[in-house]
Amino acid sequence: MSNATTVHEPPYYAVIFTSKMGTGEDEGYGTMAEQMVALASNQKGFLGIDNVQDGKLGIMVSYWDSIEAIQQWREHTAHKVAKQKGKNEWYKGYSLKICKVEKNYSFEKE
Template identity: 60%
Template sequence: MNSNEKKTQPPYYSVIFTSQRTEGDNGYGKMAQAMEELASKQQGFLGIESARDNELGITVSYWESLDDIKRWKENSAHKVAQEKGKKEWYKNYNVRICKVERDYSF
């Protein structure tokens, strides 16, 4: 998790968003930053990690519960970003929701 990380013990949940982008920014960078800031203020948000190269983007967000994830998906500003993503920013994407049973780090 990044510097916005809130320490928590498993179990918690992750949303894994993998995507391939269309050409050009078309406002994507500004919206991505706004969505990260907005998500960080949502109930149950624990943190986010993201990486992108020329082919693939992976963003993993962490949440306390499935209900928190559902509320984020239904957030009105997030819905606007989702629609723009489908129409303008992504060639394709996948969303996977997982329960984290254990974590450790070095």
């Protein structure tokens, strides 16, 4: 599943979140993930998101116009609650990387 529909003009930032789901119940995870995407979409500086979930593995890349926008999202109260719930209930592990995009290009076959 990909939600990003445009290529943004660099420079901008990408937050790469990779996750491994635990072996327990994932109840409520999908709903929480949808709520976080909707909430992030309304944050100042948010540019878009790409998301792929394959069973227990996931990759989500969100795009932001500045480090400050990423920091504001990191400190958002609802996002903090979701992160803690992920650590406590859903994730076996995850990693997060913040990258500055200085160049991009795309291809789409007609």
